[in-house]
Amino acid sequence: MNVIIWNCRGASKPSFKKRVRELVQNHNPAILVVMETRVGGDRAREITNLLPFDEAIHTDATSYAGGLWVLWNADRVDITLLSSTEHEIHAKVKVRFTNVSWLLSAVYASPRNAERQILWKNLMNVAELHNLPWVIAGDFNEPLLSEDKFGGRSVSVNRSLLFKECLDKCKMLDFGFAGPRFTWTNRREVQALI
Template identity: 50%
Template sequence: MDLVDWHSPILMVITETRMSGARADEIIKALPFDGYAVADTIGFAGGIWLLWRTDLVHVEVLAATEQEIHALIQVRSQSFSWLISAIYASPRFEERCILWNNLKILANMHDLPWALMGDFNEVLAVEEKYGGNPICQRRGRAIKECMDECRMMDLGYTVVRDARADSEGDLAEAISNFKTKAQNWNRELSEEYNLILELEEELWAMKSRTSWIISGERNTTYFHISALNRRSKNRIICVQNSEGEWCRNLEELKEIFNSSFKKLYQSEQVFCPITTQWSSDWCAKLSQEEAGSLTNIPSDGEIWNALKTMKPYKAPGIDGLHAGFFQRFWLVVGESVKREVKEVFSR
C-alpha cells in the first residue's frame, strides 16, 4: 500500500504473491485498482497479479497460465498499443521449459512492442547472483535460446542489486536508491536509444543512396516512382497574387506571371538628371600608355598564355569545341587561332 501511495501507478505487476482465491480478492479490492487479472499459485509458491486503473488504461487479457499473463495495453489518451507479459517462472526446470516454448509461440504471432517483466527464476551470468551453486549451463542455454528467438533484450539486474546493496537492509532507503538509480539508468538508455535512431537514419540514407546509384538511372519501377515523386514535389498548383489570394485558374496565373515580370524589369524612373562628370584622385586609373596598349594586337605568346589559363572543359564555344581541344591540338590549329584573334583586334 505504501508503494501505491508513493508512486500512484496506473498499471502494476506483482509476482510471487503466494496466495489466491478469496484472500487474494480481498487484498486486491483494498488497492486503488478496479481492473485485475490473477494467475493462481503453484502450490505454496508463485502467483501473479496484473492490476490496472480502467479510467486511464485499457487492458485486454489475451492469455493466462500459472506462469504467465499476457495482455494488450493501450493508454486511453493515446492510440498506441503494446504487449505486456507478467512472468513468474516455475521453480521446476521442466515447467519452465513449457513457459519458454509459450513465449516463442507468442513472439511469432505479433510484431508489437513487447515488455516482459517478473521473475524468470533463472540467471545468465555469475554477476547476477551472490554465492550459491554454480550456474547450470543446460538451464542457462534454454532461456538464452528463448531470448534469442523472441529477440528479447535483458535490461539487467544491476540497478536493483546496487540499490539493495547500498541500503544496508533499510527498505525505505533501498526504494529511494532504486528510484534514483532507475532514473539515471533511464536517462542513459534514452541517450543510447537516440544514438541508435541516428545510426539507423544514416543507414537508411546510405541504403537509399545505394539504391539510387544502382537503379536510379535505369528504366525500372524505382526510377519511375522517383521521377513521379520529384514531379509531384515540383508541380505548382496555385499561385498567390499581390492581395494574398490563392489563384488556380490558368488565365489568372498567366496574368500574375506577366504582371510580376513587368514589375520586376520595369523602372519607375522617368528621366535621368544630367550630372557633372565624376572624378576622384583616390580611384585606380590607367595611364595613357596602358589605355593605348589595350587596343594593341596581342603577340603569339600572349594568345598562347591566355589559352593555357582557360579551364579545359568549361562551356564550349559556338563551334561546340572546348578550350581543352585547342590546348591539346595547338600544334595543328595554333596558326588559324592566332590569325583569327589578331583579326578581331585589328577591326
C-alpha cells in the same frame, strides 16, 4: 506512464497493502505486476479489491507458492487478457486517449526446470504471433550468467543456453535494474548465503 513490477514474496503479509499504497503514492503507476503472491482464488480478489486499482487479473498460487497479479487503473489503461497459465499472463494494453497499444507479458517462472522449459516455449510462441511493442517483465528464476548468482551450486550452462535461446527468439533486451544486485537471501550465515 509508470509500470511497477514487484516480487513481493507474499501478499497476505500485514505490510503488503501499506507497501502498495506507498508505491502508488510515490510513483503513481498505471499498472502494478505483483509476483509470488502466494495467494489465489477468492482470497486474491479480497486483497486486490482493497488496493488502489480498479481492475485485476490473477493466476492462482500453487500450494502457497507462485501467484501472479496484474493490477491497473481503468481510467489510464485498458487491458485485455489474451492468455494465462499459472506462470504467465499475456495481455494487450491500450493507453487511454492515445493510439498506443502494446503487449504485456508478466512472468513468474517456476523454480522447477521442466516447467520453465514450457514457459520458454510459450514465450517463443507468443513472439511469433504478434507484432506489437512487447514488454516482458517478471522473475524468470533462471540466471543467465554466473555473475547473476552468488553462492550455492554453479549456474547450469545448458539451462542458461536454453534461457538465452528464448531471449534471442523473443528479441528481448535486459533493461537492467536499480538498487542492490542481490535482493534475496536464504537467511544463512554470510559464508553460506545463496
